[in-house]
Amino acid sequence: MSNAIVWFRRDLRLADNPALQAALDAGHVPVPVYIHAPEEEAPWAPGAASRAWLHRSLQALDADLRARGSRLVVRRGDSLAELEKLISETRAEALHWNRLYEPASIARDTRIKQGLKSRGLEVQSHNAALLVEPWTVQTGQGGPYRVFTPFWKNARQVLESVRAAPPPERLPDPPATLAGLDLKDLALSPPAHEPAWDAGFWKHWTPGESGALELLDVFLDGALHGYRRQRDMPGRVGTSRLSPHLHFGEISPRTLVAALQAGDWPAAIRPDLDHYLSELGWREFSHHLIFHFPDTPTDNLNPKFGDFPWADPDPALLQAWQQGRTGVPMVDAGMRELWATGWMHNRVRMVVASFLTKNLRMHWRHGADWFWDTLVDADLANNTQGWQWTAGTGADAAPYFRIFSPVSQTQRFDAEGAYLRRWLPELAKLPDAALAAPWEQPGLMREKAPDYPRQPVVDLRASREAALAAYASVRADGPARR
Template sequence: MANALIWFRRDLRLDDNPALQAALRAGQSPLCVYIHAPEEEAPWAPGAATQAWLHRSLLALDADLRARGSRLVIRRGDSLAELEKLIAETQAEALHWNRLYEPASIARDTRIKQGLKSRGLTVESHNAALLVEPWTVQTGSGDPYRVFTPFWKNARQRLDPQAPPAAPARLPEPPPRLAGLDVADLQLEPRKPEPRWDTGFWDDWQPGEAGAAEMLEVFLDGAASGYKEQRNYPDRIATSKLSPHLHFGEISPRRIVAAVLARRWPAAVQPDIDHFLSELGWREFSHHLLFHFPHTASENLNPKFDRFRWAKPDADHLRAWQRGRTGVPIVDAGMRELWHTGWMHNRVRMVVASFLTKNLRYHWKHGADWFWDTLVDADLANNTQGWQWTAGTGADAAPYFRIFSMISQAEKFDPAGKYIRRWVPELAKLPDSALAAPWEQPALLRQLAPAYPGRPIVDLKASREAALAAYSGAKA
């Protein structure tokens, strides 16, 4: 039986893994390898939070492989050079991997495929990350979509309700002498003298395929019913929280869709299910946009904003935003949730992004860079699309006049103040009436929360008016 290398990247699962299935269908003996080469993803090498998750995800994948009689062979270095070494050491006749869609990864993978194919090796890439490939969904004129609704109407028709292939029960053991590193050798976790800033992550997350499957099951049994409305409230368990598992490929979007469509939902719940599927559609849309417009990871999709008058960042104000010390409770709660858990509720992501890009009027890249380093679901396509949407510079962008009211967002979506009190505990003693805008009751704030900023770092009303004026000029 010929050996085939299965090159794992962000597809850290055995269930619905097309590269692995392709080797098995071809009668090849799969050898599972992971090559650590973050510099090849520059300028978007993985951030600190995603590296901490990756450590545990690799451990989980290796454990799953060992339970099936195999193991994960880990190497570090130039991907092509390491693959060539592995091919020589194993006499592999084929190489399979699942595609990545970021610009740097596409260029690297194309070079590797061309180089190895020219030497007579069978090299195949597969789709494991998306529901539909970016080049298959086009407008009537053959162009990529820039608006979500018609994109999803087209893409949704292509969804496959069939359950994808499950993980194989057994896999062959790699040659005993095939050397590899331990996961710890990659030094992905925070190291001394750094404090273990990731400790709080693991109260909320279980990296790996089993954790992803459990998260999906919990969501379908609970929060899926009522999802369309409840997902907007950050104080509730009302979202799937599958985004980091999707980012690392610990679960496939096809598996999620199949699981959703396999259930019989009451008619009253169907709008919730449709909305959840549309959120998967937004993920697809973001990846398709990045594929067709790769410059948008660092540049505006809408060129009208290339001359926009962004404010010069004040270092103290930027740090106050990053650390949740802006004096605006809903913003500070979100930024502290991010720091403690590596994740932030989507509604609050839009709020903190609006504060940065419109009230402070800082370039969206400052926010995107911070999220990239601190989110465990730091996905280049989603991160880029999210920030450009709020800033008004991207596809389906929020209109320039849509500047989130920090006060009304808190009052509407955290009416009992549970979210703010959890993440900004120094405000816990304030009455509900003072939580959204405590600076409006300065005496009470000084008495009950003296450690909290006495006023926001920027006047919300004046900054809103200044942003409207600046954005009006850009649109004109």
């Protein structure tokens, strides 16, 4: 039989994997390959938390392949050079991969496809990551969307036809002589002689396709019921927590949609289901934006913010934010959850981002960079869209002067303090009523929370007024373009 290289990147699964399936359908022996070349993603090479997840995800993929008679061949170096070696070593007749949508990846993949096709090799790329690819959804004027609601109204029309392919039951073995690296050679996880800073992650996560499917089952049986209301409550398991699995392609959005559509749901669940689908829609919208506006990971989408008066970064304040020592409980709880688990509840992400960009008035890139290094679901499209949305500089960001009050957010979404007490044990003895703004009761703080900062690093009211004054200098030029 002929061979075909299947180049795995962020599609680390066997189910609903179009590149793998295309090689099988063509009658080839798939040769599963992963090439480690983080420098080709510069300046957005994966951060530390992502690398730690990637190590375990690749382990899981290799185990799944071996259980079906195949294996993962791991290489490191220039992707084109390594692919050329693999093609020569296997006499492969075809190369298949699933598309990525970040600017650096698009440029790299285009160069590789053109180079190998010119030499007579069959090269095909496929969609494994999105429900709708960025160029397939356009406004009535033929341009990209900049507002979510009309984008999703258009894009969600594909949902009725979504299907997810099952994994192959067996796979032929690649050539036995084909050599690869051991995963430890990639140095993705902390070395054995260093502190295992990621040890706490794995109490919360199981990287790999099996872990993703198990989490999906848990969500369908549990948090989906009441999702619309409970998804904003960080002290409860009210979300799917599938974001890192989606980012690494351990599960496809088509699989999620197919599972939701296959359920025999009572009418009362429909609002929850529709709301979850809209959250998948925001993921689609983020990829739509980064494809059409590739400079947004570093530049404001809204050019009116080019001269915005950001504060000079204060290293001490930035460090207090990073370490969860701002004296503002909702902010500190979120940042400590991030450090301990590699993840943060979405409602809290908005609160901590608002605090950094509005109350501290630091440029959103400082927060985006920190999230990039510490999140296990650090996705360039989602990270960029989330930070620009909260900062008010991006798409769908009206009113751009919105400032999340960490006090009122706590009172609304963690009134009983379950989330704060979990991540801020030094506040555990405070009564519920004192948790949102403990600095207002200094005597109680001295008695029951002596190890927590006595005051926030910045006055919330004064900093809010200063932020509003700064944002008043930005004048809207009519409604956002669709």
